Structures are given as structure tokens and as C-alpha cells.
Amino acid sequence: MNSRERILQRLYASQASAQNPEQTSQTTGIQAEHAAGWTQLAQSEWLASFKQNLLDNHAEVIETTTANWAGELAQQLTARGVKRLLSGEHKQGRVLLNALAQFAEHQAAEQPSAAIDVQLVTTALSKEELFTAVDAGFSVASAGLAETGSLLVETGPQEPRALSLVPPLNIILLNASAITASFLTLVQAQKLPAHMPTNVLLISGPSKTADIQQTLAYGAHGPKELIVLLLTDA
Amino acid sequence: MTEQNTTAAASRQPRVYPPKPEAVYLLGTCLVDSFYPEAGMDAIALLQHAGIEVIFPQSQSCCGQPAYNSGYDEQARAVARTQLQAFAADIPVVVMMGSCAGMVHKEYPKLFAGQPEEAAAIALAARSYEFSEFMVNVLQLEQQLAQAEDQSPLTVALHTSCSARRGMGVAAEHKALVENLPGVQVVEPERVAECCGFGGTFAVKQSDISAAMAADKASAIAATGCQRLVSGDCGCLMNIGGTLDKLQGEKQGPAIPVQHLASLLYTRLNGGDGSQISQKRSQQYNKKSGDKA
Amino acid sequence: MSQKIASDSMHINIEQLQQELNVEQREFNELQQRHFKVRAKMALENEALRKSFRGASDFLMGKRKAVFPDESALSALRDRGEAIRQHSLANLPELLERLEKNLTANGIQVHWAETADEACTIIHDILTANNARTVVKGKSMVTEEIELNHFLEARGIECLESDMGEYLVQLAGETPSHIIMPAIHKNKAQIARLMHARAQTSDGSQVPYTEDVDELIGNARAILRDKFMRADAGISGVNMAVANSGTLCLVENEGNGRMTTTMPKLHIAVTGIEKVVEDFSHVPELLTLLTRSATGQKISTYFNMISGPKKAGELDGPEQVHLVLVDNGRSRIFSHPVLKPTLQCIRCGACMNHCPVYARVGGHAYGSTYPGPIGQVVTPQIAGLEKHGDMLSACSLNGACGEACPVRIPLPELIRELRAEAVSPQFTDAAAVTDATAVQEVMGRGAKRTLGESLIWRGWALTHRFAPLYRIMTTAMTRGRGLFRSKAAAVLLSPWTDSRSTPQPARRSLHELAKARGVADQYQNNTADKRGDNA
Structure with missing residues (x-):
């Protein structure tokens, strides 16, 4: 008998001898009352709560529109001196690429050095480059959670994991209509993918730590800053 | 009594209280018995004033908690069995301390699970009440304090023991009784809900940690500027009071007499002048103030 | 001292500092070998340590309270947490099998380890194979x-170690003193000295001395990001393993958990077998209970759900993901009818944050991986009462831990139960508990009986069982009350009287006073009879 079999045998043996009458009632109880438990925000409060929680967690929220977000972001990036940005190869990434190209044309006359190098990644990333030569990563969230100010990011071929992790500046785009009350309501509405992608994330701010004398410091190992672009018309 | 359902959820259901009974038992507790008997007598007087006959079984001793908390279940059971016999009649039991009330009300059913006395233990548990719990929920005493004889100003720090607060859930009852006494101002020490460090045998087995906790508690109480420390548990009173004495002896704190809640209530209602404060301690104070004078 | 280092010439001071830290580390290791009481006493006498723990406890208790403003909502949520964890345990073997099946289908390789040594060997084998x-x-x-x-x-x-706290603790050659905040026992100045003396940047140079937290974190960040970039493998824990979807969930703020599980080619996750939950629908409430109870956060910065290695077409992520399921005594805990709720734990640390003993002696006094109330419950069960039974007395049974526990583990009851196991008249040798019998006793049962x-x-028991003996005893106490002030009593009572005045019995016991006052001794349900009966 191997370890697996021995462990399982012990567990099954104890389970059988326990004859626990509570077992069944707890099993049914758990199915019955899902929503009991935590505060439910009214839909009218979702947006404000979502924004406030992100602000409380040191993120920046920019409310914008489908037409304007890329232009606004271009300004933000220029203001921050971002030189190199990576995005997954998706629709929004291409929109950003175009917007930055246009922006660069406008700016070229006054500030020739202001051009931002945007790359839609399609091949495996060099770690060295990623850690040392990229200022910002751009990601798209599929849902937002009002109760906690969280962004659901599903990674995959078009959404590499490292983009929201390694660069010091993390930018995440979200449609306001994708905001829901909480993680609990999201799960209950079965909005998590039926077959989970290899890596799904809830992101609720820039990376942080309070491990030194309970003093909060941002930019622990991951992003130092998080900008959330909230599309109010989408 | 059909308190068969002893699951965690069931034990969190609010307790249902009986109407005022004709007679009750008083479970004095061993600590009150030898060290704070005046508290027991004051409780008896309060109950009698309310028109209740008080029975004090002479065969009672200790609830068994010291052995139980140390893991000596067999010895705890032997002593608890004596109490099952002493308090056998089907009338409410008023317990003078929160920790002993918790032992009888919460632990007896577990201690006697599968034993011949299980039913008796469950029944006793169901009709046992901590002192303040009974005074408030059965007698509504907190509503009858306006006519107290002694309404002189008095600043009181209230220490609700951990077993009263968390075990029995009667912190509100303690507060209601003291706050409704005319003239009494209740002050709250810092970290009011933190343990004073008594914990029965803990105070002996881990005396260094216990002393550190008691010192913090005593300092917090001294810092309130209170004139008296009141509690429903004499272990805490002995622990904090003893530490306060030591602080005072080392000129680090004021003299703060300690008193069981029952004695505070009785003396305020009947115009006592504080003479009911534990004899031992008042003597000590007289001696100390005499020394100083 | 710190300012001196900051201003003086660096070279000499670094050597001096390194020597000091070596001495401190030696002292730490020596102390960890000693008895609980010795460690506790040393901790109580250490002003800086007392301040660190008191400050941290107050801070964390305050933060937790602020995110649970509504008592009844908290209570309802704790009910749910308890129900979810109990449900997981009630179905533990089935859920582990289902977890294994679904993880395997997702491409995650599952390993089972009965003991600590076996778990280490499995991990070592995976590493060497790669x-x-x-x-x-x-x-x-x-x-x-x-x-x-x-x-x-x-x-x-x-x-x-890449968690900031764990990194600092490893740098100091110590062990974590708290399960959520491992370096809670160190203040800024101590960490500044540590970083300056022992941390090296990726180019091998010394980290400049600073007590600025942002700078300290920035320095550690630079060192660790270089390691993330180069490491061959990442090893992580797991907060919840979801059986139905085959998902490993990790809760963190720093990003090191994501780095560890994303950047290296090989990811090995390690978890106790109790961390499984059935379904994703059970996750959100446990998550919110965990972060709110642990650090007073509504949610952690990252909630990382891993359901497989990098798939074809994906540009990053580990090529292999392994899960090592560790028993190490848990199946024995599972078999114990009273102690089983030990396994409900979600490792939030709230019990230690609320423990007045922990607040005073700190985590290292316990001499075990898990300190505080949950440590007092877990450690003797996985490592035996003989070695770790002494810490059980370091509890006043005040109940603060049980009140804070988000999944309602009755911690004080479990501590009491373990005390009973420790002094049980039936001795159980450690060797005797490896059989796969249904109900197994705690390892080292009876080891603390003297x-x-x-x-x-x-x-x-004798004196309290028989009323006459009890009365003789109380009479002796009350009549001999003067003796309590004697020299002999002072010696006998010294654990008490070293820091408190001597208690003195009353002149007459309540038994005597009640009798003298004519208080009835027995209840007679006949009001006519009972008055005359009180002679």
C-alpha cells in the first residue's frame, strides 16, 4: 500500500466510525442558504463602492468612454514618462497601439522623445527584458467586484500572466457594465468560466506589504501603481 | 428539560428565562465560600428581598472546574457529582461567579456525556444562572435601582470576567446593573475585554505570564481613577486586587478596594457605607492608610 | 545606536554589526532548545519584543474590528465559514479523490505524503528530476x-523565502513568529540593521543602512525580483484547493505568490490535506473571512486561482505544476471525535492576534511552527504531547481566540481536551499510533502525567467530594487565616504572591454564615414543612 492509499484508508475508516449525524444536515445546509452571510450592496451603490475600494487600496480610477480611453491613457503614460508598454494581442491592445501612434504624431513636433514603444506580445517573453526594460503592462478585466474593488483577469494566450505582475505600472481596462456586487454574487451567477483558464486573478490594487512594523508600503514585488480605466458607456 | 440538541449552533440560541420562582438554590462557589462570603450573604439578602426563598445546600463545595480545566476529568466528575446531588431539586440555581456558572451551564453536559448522571447534568445545566443573569433576566433588578438608599457619588471600574463575558455572555447584564445604580459612574479601563491573567491554575502554572497580564490589567484600572473595582468573579478580584495592592505597596498606584457585584448592589440599595467590602481588604486598607498617617 | 551606524564609516560598523547579529542568532537558536517557560520568561523581560507584539496585536485587532462593523452579519458569516469547513471535513476523503482527479485532468500532478520527511523527499525528487x-x-x-x-x-x-516577512526571518536565521506576519517580532531599527549587515544586492554589494520602510522594501524588492527572474522553481502554499474545478487558490498582497507560481518553469504547491473545499461556491465566504480576520482587509491585493500549467499557445506560466498533499498527522486529528475541528482552520492568525498570552510572550516562545492558540492545538497533535505538551498550560481559557475564530473552532475547548489527553492515565506511545485504526489517540497521550x-x-477531589471533609478544610482555612501571612505560606504561595498581596480567608465561611442566618439547607416543595426543618 502506498501513502495515498494509507491516508485515504485512514480517512475513510474514521469517517465510517464517526457516524456523524450532523454530516448530512450540514451537507444539505450548505446547499440551501447561499446568500445568507454577507452584506449585499444595492445595484445603485456598485459603481461608487467599486471606485472607493480601489482608491482605498491606492489604485487610480479613470472614468472614461469607449471612444476616449486610449487617448486619455496616452496622456497618462506620457505624463508618467512611460517608455515601453506591453499588451496582449487583443482588440483593446490594438486600439491602444493605434491611439499611441496618433498621439506620438501629434506630439512629435514638440517632444520628439515622447514616443512610447507599445508591443502586442505574441511570442514567449524574455524574463530579463520583462523585469528590466518594461515600464507598464496593459490588461483587460472581464468583471469588477463592487464590494471589494476587485478586477477579474482571466489569463490566456491573449492575456499573458506577467503583464499584470512584473511591470511597475499596471493598467487594467474594465467595462462598467461588468461590475457586479461581490465575488459571492459572481460565483453564484456562474460567471466564473465553466472550465477555468490556467490562471484567473482577482486584482484589487498595486502590490503591497505591511511586513515591516505594520507599515504599509506599495510596490512589494509586483506593480507599484495600478490604473483602472473604467468605461462608463460599455 | 429537553436541551438534547447540543450542537454549536443550538448553543448560540438566546436563552429563555423562567418567571420569578418561589425558591432558588444559591451555588456559592468555593472561592466566595472561603474568601468572599459577604458577597454570598449579600446575594442571599437581595434574593430574599425580592421575595424568593433561598436554599443554600450545606453539602455543596466546588463546581469541579479547577480539575476539569487541568484535564483531570475523573476528579472533576467526582466533585461535580456531589453538586448534582446537592442541587437536585427542580428549582433554579443562582451561581455566584461567571466561571462556575459556565462550568455548570456549559461543561457539565459534556463532562457527564455517556455517564449515568447525564440527564441530571443536562437538567442542572439548564436551570443554572450566573448571578447577574438571574438578577436582570428573571428579576429585572436593573429597573428597580432608582430607589437605592445610598446615592452618593462613586466611580466604579467594572471588570466582567472572560467566562461571564464570553462563556455566559452576560457582560450587558453586569453593565446594566452597575450603570443603573444612582450616583454610580462606571469607567471603562483600556482593553476592557482582555483577560486579567487569572485563569485558575494558569496563574500558578504560568505565573510569569499571569503576573504580566495582571500587572497590565491593574495599571489600566488604576489609570481610570476609579474608587472601586467591581466584578462578578472573585478569581479576577483576588488577582487584580492583589496586584493593585502590590502596586500600592510599591507606591505605584492608589488604593482601590475590590467588591463583588452582589455586595455593591446590596450596599447601595440598603445604604451600606462600603463596610461590606471584603473585610480582609478593608482591614488591609485601614492598616495601610494607618501606616501612612 | 542606529544613528551611529548611519553616520559613521560603514566598513567597521558592518563587521561589528555582523558579529552582533551572529550572537543574536546563536542566542535565538539556544533559546529555541529550552523549555517553554524559559522562553516565555525571556520574552516577558524583553521590552522591545513586548512592544512589538502588543503593538501588532492592537493594530490587527483594530483592523479586524473595523471591517466587521455589524456583529450579526459577522456572526452569520462565521456560521457559514464553520458550515463550509465542516462540510469539507465531513466529506474529506471523497473530496481529496475528486480534487486529485480534476487536478490531474487539468495537468497538475498530485503527490501524497504521509510524513514531513516523505513530503520533503517528494519535493526534492521533483526538483532534481528537473x-x-x-x-x-x-x-x-x-x-x-x-x-x-x-x-x-x-x-x-x-x-x-520571498514573502517580505519570511525573507527577513530567513535572513536573520530565525523562524516566523506569526503565521501571517512572520517578522512581527522585529521593529524597523532591527530590520534596518539586519538588511544592512546581511542582505546583498544582485551585484554583491551591501545594502545601505536605512530605517525608511519604503526604502527597506525597495531594497528587498530589487534583490528578490532578480531571484524571481532567475529561479529554476517556485514552491508555494495553498489557501484553498477546489475539488470540483481542480483549482489551487492563493491569497496574498505582495505579488511574491504570483511571482513564485508564474515566473519559474516549475511550480510545486504544498498543502495540508484539510485545505480542500468542494466547490467554488464555497470560496468567496472563506476568502472574505480569511482576509478580514487576518489583516482587516476586505480582500487581499491578489487572489490567485491556478488551474493548470501553461497551455499550448500561452506565452508564460510554469511548464509543470505539482501539488503535494501532506498528511503529517492530520488523518489522526481527523479521527478524534473532539479534536477534529482543529482541521477547520484556514490559517488567518486571528486567534493569536486576540490571545493575551501571545500578545505578551510572542510567537517564538511556543517553540513551534504554529504559535498562539491554534499552535497550542495543532503542534501537540502533529509533533506529540511529549515534546510540545507544555505549551498547553500557557492559556487562561479566556475564550478570546474562540470568539475571534472565523470558522468557529472551539479553541479553548480543544486546548482543555488536549490537557486531558496529556495527563490521561492511559499512556500512548508515539510508535503505537501509526496503524490505520479508526479512532487514534493523540501522540504521546499521558506523557505529561506526573x-x-x-x-x-x-x-x-477527596476533600471536595465529601461535605464533612470539605467543611473541615474550610474551617481550618478560616480559623487558620493568620497562617496565610506566615513565612511558610509565603514560600508555598510564591507563584501567586511574588506579584500580588497574599490572599487571606474570611473569618467565617459562607457555609457558616448562611447556617447562622438560618438559610435553608434543603428545598422542600411544601412551604408548611420547611420552616421548622432548618435546625
Whole structure:
């Protein structure tokens, strides 16, 4: 008998001898009352709560529109001196690429050095480059959670994991209509993918730590800053 | 009594209280018995004033908690069995301390699970009440304090023991009784809900940690500027009071007499002048103030 | 001292500082070998340590309270947490099998380890099979429990902790003093000295002395990001393993957990078998209970759900993901009818944050991976009462831990139960509990029973059982009350009287006073009879 079999045998043996009458009632109880438990925000409060929680967690929220977000972001990036940005190869990434190209044309006359190098990644990333030569990563969230100010990011071929992790500046785009009350309501509405992608994330701010004398410091190992672009018309 | 359902959820259901009974038992507790008997007598007087006959079984001793908390279940059971016999009649039991009330009300059913006395233990548990719990929920005493004889100003720090607060859930009852006494101002020490460090045998087995906790508690109480420390548990009173004495002896704190809640209530209602404060301690104070004078 | 270092010439001071830190580390290791009481006493006398723990406890209790403003909502949520965890345990073997099946289908390789040593060996084998020489670790208490770092380092594998607190603790050559905030026992100045003396940047130079937290974190960040970039493997813990979807969930703020599980080619997750939950629908409430109870956060910065290695077409992520399921005594805990709720724990640390004993002696006094109330419950069960039974007395049974526990583990009851196991008259040898019998006793049952103590309790029972004996005793106490102030009593009562005035019995016991006052001794349900009966 191997370890697996021995462990399982012990567990099954104890389970059988326990004859626990509570077992069944707890099993049914758990199915019955899902929503009991935590505060439910009214839909009218979702947006404000979502924004406030992100602000409380040191993120920046920019409310914008489908037409304007890329232009606004271009300004933000220029203001921050971002030189190199990576995005997954998706629709929004291409929109950003175009917007930055246009922006660069406008700016070229006054500030020739202001051009931002945007790359839609399609091949495996060099770690060295990623850690040392990229200022910002751009990601798209599929849902937002009002109760906690969280962004659901599903990674995959078009959404590499490292983009929201390694660069010091993390930018995440979200449609306001994708905001829901909480993680609990999201799960209950079965909005998590039926077959989970290899890596799904809830992101609720820039990376942080309070491990030194309970003093909060941002930019622990991951992003130092998080900008959330909230599309109010989408 | 059909308190068969002893699951965690069931034990969190609010307790249902009986109407005022004709007679009750008083479970004095061993600590009150030898060290704070005046508290027991004051409780008896309060109950009698309310028109209740008080029975004090002479065969009672200790609830068994010291052995139980140390893991000596067999010895705890032997002593608890004596109490099952002493308090056998089907009338409410008023317990003078929160920790002993918790032992009888919460632990007896577990201690006697599968034993011949299980039913008796469950029944006793169901009709046992901590002192303040009974005074408030059965007698509504907190509503009858306006006519107290002694309404002189008095600043009181209230220490609700951990077993009263968390075990029995009667912190509100303690507060209601003291706050409704005319003239009494209740002050709250810092970290009011933190343990004073008594914990029965803990105070002996881990005396260094216990002393550190008691010192913090005593300092917090001294810092309130209170004139008296009141509690429903004499272990805490002995622990904090003893530490306060030591602080005072080392000129680090004021003299703060300690008193069981029952004695505070009785003396305020009947115009006592504080003479009911534990004899031992008042003597000590007289001696100390005499020394100083 | 710190200012001196900052301003003076660096070279000389660094050597001096390094020597000081070596001495401190030696002292720490020596102290960890001693008895609980010695460690506790040393901790109580250490002003800086007392301040660190008091400050941290107050801070964390305050933060938790602020995110649970509504008592009844908290209570309802704790009910749910308890129900979810109990449901997981009630179905534990089935859920583990389902978890294994679904993880395997997702491409995650599952391993089972009965003991700490077996878990370490499995991990070592995976690493060597992949030629991994450098490992970055995400925060994981179970790898502390199985002492993985020692095991791997003894075999030539570099094992670097990457959680900021764990990194600092490893740098100091110590162990975590708290399960959520490992370096809680150190203040800024101590960490500044530590970083300056022992941390090296990736180019091998010394980290400049600073007490500025942002700078300290920035320095550690630079060092650790370089390691994330280069490490051959990442080892992490797991907060919840979801059986139905085959998903490993990790809760963190720093990003080191994501780094560890994303950047290296090989990811090995390690978890105790109790961390499984059935379905994703059980996750949100446990998550909110965990972060709110642990650090007073509504949610952590990252909630990382891993359901497989990098798939075809994906540009990053580990090529292999392994899960090591560790038993190490848990199946024995599972078999115990009273102690089973130990396994409900979600490792939030709220019990230690609320424990007045922990607040005073700190985590290292316990001498075990898990300190505080949950440590007092877990450690003797996984490592035996003989070695770790002494810490059970360091509890006043005040109930603060049980009140804070988000999944309602009755911690004080479990501590009391373990005390009973420790002094049980039936001795159970450690060797006798490895069989797969249905109900197994706690390892080292009866190990703490002594003749002296059991005689004391027998004598106590005798005097409190028989009313006449009890009355003789109280009479002797009250009549002999003066003796309590005697020299002999002072010696006998010294654990009490060293810090308190001597208690003195009353002149007459309540028994006597009640009798003298004519208080009835027995209840007679006949009002006519009972008055005359009180002679």
C-alpha cells in the first residue's frame, strides 16, 4: 500500500466510525442558504463602492468612454514618462497601439522623445527584458467586484500572466457594465468560466506589504501603481 | 428539560428565562465560600428581598472546574457529582461567579456525556444562572435601582470576567446593573475585554505570564481613577486586587478596594457605607492608610 | 545606536554589526532548545519584543474590528465559514479523490505524503528530476512545518523565502513568529540593521543602512525580483484547493505568490490535506473571512486561482505544476471525535492576534511552527504531547481566540481536551499510533502525567467530594487565616504572591454564615414543612 492509499484508508475508516449525524444536515445546509452571510450592496451603490475600494487600496480610477480611453491613457503614460508598454494581442491592445501612434504624431513636433514603444506580445517573453526594460503592462478585466474593488483577469494566450505582475505600472481596462456586487454574487451567477483558464486573478490594487512594523508600503514585488480605466458607456 | 440538541449552533440560541420562582438554590462557589462570603450573604439578602426563598445546600463545595480545566476529568466528575446531588431539586440555581456558572451551564453536559448522571447534568445545566443573569433576566433588578438608599457619588471600574463575558455572555447584564445604580459612574479601563491573567491554575502554572497580564490589567484600572473595582468573579478580584495592592505597596498606584457585584448592589440599595467590602481588604486598607498617617 | 551606524564609516560598523547579529542568532537558536517557560520568561523581560507584539496585536485587532462593523452579519458569516469547513471535513476523503482527479485532468500532478520527511523527499525528487538548483518560495506555513528549507539546503538546493516577512526571518536565521506576519517580532531599527549587515544586492554589494520602510522594501524588492527572474522553481502554499474545478487558490498582497507560481518553469504547491473545499461556491465566504480576520482587509491585493500549467499557445506560466498533499498527522486529528475541528482552520492568525498570552510572550516562545492558540492545538497533535505538551498550560481559557475564530473552532475547548489527553492515565506511545485504526489517540497521550500532580488532584477531589471533609478544610482555612501571612505560606504561595498581596480567608465561611442566618439547607416543595426543618 502506498501513502495515498494509507491516508485515504485512514480517512475513510474514521469517517465510517464517526457516524456523524450532523454530516448530512450540514451537507444539505450548505446547499440551501447561499446568500445568507454577507452584506449585499444595492445595484445603485456598485459603481461608487467599486471606485472607493480601489482608491482605498491606492489604485487610480479613470472614468472614461469607449471612444476616449486610449487617448486619455496616452496622456497618462506620457505624463508618467512611460517608455515601453506591453499588451496582449487583443482588440483593446490594438486600439491602444493605434491611439499611441496618433498621439506620438501629434506630439512629435514638440517632444520628439515622447514616443512610447507599445508591443502586442505574441511570442514567449524574455524574463530579463520583462523585469528590466518594461515600464507598464496593459490588461483587460472581464468583471469588477463592487464590494471589494476587485478586477477579474482571466489569463490566456491573449492575456499573458506577467503583464499584470512584473511591470511597475499596471493598467487594467474594465467595462462598467461588468461590475457586479461581490465575488459571492459572481460565483453564484456562474460567471466564473465553466472550465477555468490556467490562471484567473482577482486584482484589487498595486502590490503591497505591511511586513515591516505594520507599515504599509506599495510596490512589494509586483506593480507599484495600478490604473483602472473604467468605461462608463460599455 | 429537553436541551438534547447540543450542537454549536443550538448553543448560540438566546436563552429563555423562567418567571420569578418561589425558591432558588444559591451555588456559592468555593472561592466566595472561603474568601468572599459577604458577597454570598449579600446575594442571599437581595434574593430574599425580592421575595424568593433561598436554599443554600450545606453539602455543596466546588463546581469541579479547577480539575476539569487541568484535564483531570475523573476528579472533576467526582466533585461535580456531589453538586448534582446537592442541587437536585427542580428549582433554579443562582451561581455566584461567571466561571462556575459556565462550568455548570456549559461543561457539565459534556463532562457527564455517556455517564449515568447525564440527564441530571443536562437538567442542572439548564436551570443554572450566573448571578447577574438571574438578577436582570428573571428579576429585572436593573429597573428597580432608582430607589437605592445610598446615592452618593462613586466611580466604579467594572471588570466582567472572560467566562461571564464570553462563556455566559452576560457582560450587558453586569453593565446594566452597575450603570443603573444612582450616583454610580462606571469607567471603562483600556482593553476592557482582555483577560486579567487569572485563569485558575494558569496563574500558578504560568505565573510569569499571569503576573504580566495582571500587572497590565491593574495599571489600566488604576489609570481610570476609579474608587472601586467591581466584578462578578472573585478569581479576577483576588488577582487584580492583589496586584493593585502590590502596586500600592510599591507606591505605584492608589488604593482601590475590590467588591463583588452582589455586595455593591446590596450596599447601595440598603445604604451600606462600603463596610461590606471584603473585610480582609478593608482591614488591609485601614492598616495601610494607618501606616501612612 | 542606529544613528551611529548611519553616520559613521560603514566598513567597521558592518563587521561589528555582523558579529552582533551572529550572537543574536546563536542566542535565538539556544533559546529555541529550552523549555517553554524559559522562553516565555525571556520574552516577558524583553521590552522591545513586548512592544512589538502588543503593538501588532492592537493594530490587527483594530483592523479586524473595523471591517466587521455589524456583529450579526459577522456572526452569520462565521456560521457559514464553520458550515463550509465542516462540510469539507465531513466529506474529506471523497473530496481529496475528486480534487486529485480534476487536478490531474487539468495537468497538475498530485503527490501524497504521509510524513514531513516523505513530503520533503517528494519535493526534492521533483526538483532534481528537473535539474532545479535555485528555488524561490512563496509564503507557506506547511513547508515551515515540514522544515523543507533545511532539507533542501542540506542537499545543495538554494531555497529563498520571498514573502517580505519570511525573507527577513530567513535572513536573520530565525523562524516566523506569526503565521501571517512572520517578522512581527522585529521593529524597523532591527530590520534596518539586519538588511544592512546581511542582505546583498544582485551585484554583491551591501545594502545601505536605512530605517525608511519604503526604502527597506525597495531594497528587498530589487534583490528578490532578480531571484524571481532567475529561479529554476517556485514552491508555494495553498489557501484553498477546489475539488470540483481542480483549482489551487492563493491569497496574498505582495505579488511574491504570483511571482513564485508564474515566473519559474516549475511550480510545486504544498498543502495540508484539510485545505480542500468542494466547490467554488464555497470560496468567496472563506476568502472574505480569511482576509478580514487576518489583516482587516476586505480582500487581499491578489487572489490567485491556478488551474493548470501553461497551455499550448500561452506565452508564460510554469511548464509543470505539482501539488503535494501532506498528511503529517492530520488523518489522526481527523479521527478524534473532539479534536477534529482543529482541521477547520484556514490559517488567518486571528486567534493569536486576540490571545493575551501571545500578545505578551510572542510567537517564538511556543517553540513551534504554529504559535498562539491554534499552535497550542495543532503542534501537540502533529509533533506529540511529549515534546510540545507544555505549551498547553500557557492559556487562561479566556475564550478570546474562540470568539475571534472565523470558522468557529472551539479553541479553548480543544486546548482543555488536549490537557486531558496529556495527563490521561492511559499512556500512548508515539510508535503505537501509526496503524490505520479508526479512532487514534493523540501522540504521546499521558506523557505529561506526573505522580505529584495526580496525587494533588486526587486529594483535591477527596476533600471536595465529601461535605464533612470539605467543611473541615474550610474551617481550618478560616480559623487558620493568620497562617496565610506566615513565612511558610509565603514560600508555598510564591507563584501567586511574588506579584500580588497574599490572599487571606474570611473569618467565617459562607457555609457558616448562611447556617447562622438560618438559610435553608434543603428545598422542600411544601412551604408548611420547611420552616421548622432548618435546625
